[in-house]
Amino acid sequence: MANPTPRVRVPKSAKKGEMIEIKTLISHEMESGQRKDSAGKTIPRQIINKFVAEFNGKQVFAADWHPAISANPYQSFFYKASESGEFKFSWKDDNGQTYTSTAKLDVA
Amino acid sequence: MDMNRNLSRRAALASGALAALAAALAPRFALADEKMVADEIAKLYAGKKMDAGKIKLDVPQIAENGLVVPVSVDVESPMTDADFVKAVHIWADGNPQPGIASFYFSPDCGKASAATRMRLAQTQNIVCVAEMSNGALFTAKAEVKVTIGGCGG
Numbered sequence: 026m027a028n029p030t031p032r033v034r035v036p037k038s039a040k041k042g043e044m045i046e047i048k049t050l051i052s053h054e055m056e057s058g059q060r061k062d063s064a065g066k067t068i069p070r071q072i073i074n075k076f077v078a079e080f081n082g083k084q085v086f087a088a089d090w091h092p093a094i095s096a097n098p099y100q101s102f103f104y105k106a107s108e109s110g111e112f113k114f115s116w117k118d119d120n121g122q123t124y125t126s127t128a129k130l131d132v133a
Numbered sequence: 134m135d136m137n138r139n140l141s142r143r144a145a146l147a148s149g150a151l152a153a154l155a156a157a158l159a160p161r162f163a164l165a166d167e168k169m170v171a172d173e174i175a176k177l178y179a180g181k182k183m184d185a186g187k188i189k190l191d192v193p194q195i196a197e198n199g200l201v202v203p204v205s206v207d208v209e210s211p212m213t214d215a216d217f218v219k220a221v222h223i224w225a226d227g228n229p230q231p232g233i234a235s236f237y238f239s240p241d242c243g244k245a246s247a248a249t250r251m252r253l254a255q256t257q258n259i260v261c262v263a264e265m266s267n268g269a270l271f272t273a274k275a276e277v278k279v280t281i282g283g284c285g286g
Contacts, residue, residue, distance in 0.1 A: 029168060043237070044243045057229075058173060059229050083239075083241070084237075085241045086236070086239040087238065088236050088240055088249070089237075090232060091230060091232035091233055091234060091254075092229075092232075093225060093228050093232065093233060093234075093251050094249060094250070094251055095202075095249075095250040095252050098249065098250070099248070099250045100244070100247065101248045101249075102236070102248075103242050103243050103246055104241060105212075105243025105244075108240070112139040118156065
């Protein structure tokens with residue numbers, strides 16, 4: 026599998042108190058553990074099981090994902106802009122790896 | 134040529150093929166049901182009272198492709214430090230496993246709204262439970278009709 030690539034859409038700037046929508050997507054097979062290969066053997070489960078969004082080090086939003094989440098998992102949520110800073114997004118893979126991405130937000 | 138023999142041979146072949154097909158498909162049909170969803174809810178919130186309302190569970194009525202079905206929840210809440218939505222859990226009663234996703238909000242979210250995309254193996258009900266910061270629980274349910282299942286294959 027190709028290395029999972031996160032893609033995140035965060036506005037560059039926001040007014041204080043403004044509600045902004047954060048959209049995230051990461052390329053990943055999200056192998057459910059239900060499929061079989063051509064030899065009839067079950068393909069072992071390998072999914073991203075957790076997504077966490079932090080702003081300036083404080084958790085804003087998190088999600089647990091089960092095998093029923095589609096390949097290339099999408100997640101959107103909201104953030105109420107209060108101060109300038111940086112988002113950090115992380116995705117935890119069943120294989121122990123964590124993929125991360127960051128995005129800056131200017132709050133006027 | 135002996136018609137009967139020929140037919141029975143064909144029938145035997147066909148039934149063999151059917152059996153093989155059934156064996157191949159069997160795991161796919163070991164699906165969750167309403168009870169499994171109820172058990173999952175009980176694991177988290179056994180014996181607690183749940184009310185309808187507050188949750189807007191947005192799923193398509195008909196999903197042509199069960200592999201990618203959008204799901205979003207929007208829970209009514211002021212989202213202040215004193216009163217916010219802590220978590221929303223989503224289950225489905227017709228997939229191999231009942232779990233879909235759990236969302237964990239904070240007051241910094243501003244509103245308790247989130248969306249993702251899920252796989253649905255067949256037509257089934259989506260059930261969600263929202264847990265408020267004061268412990269109150271709300272629930273909502275919606276059916277999605279699936280034209281092409283999104284499991285295995």
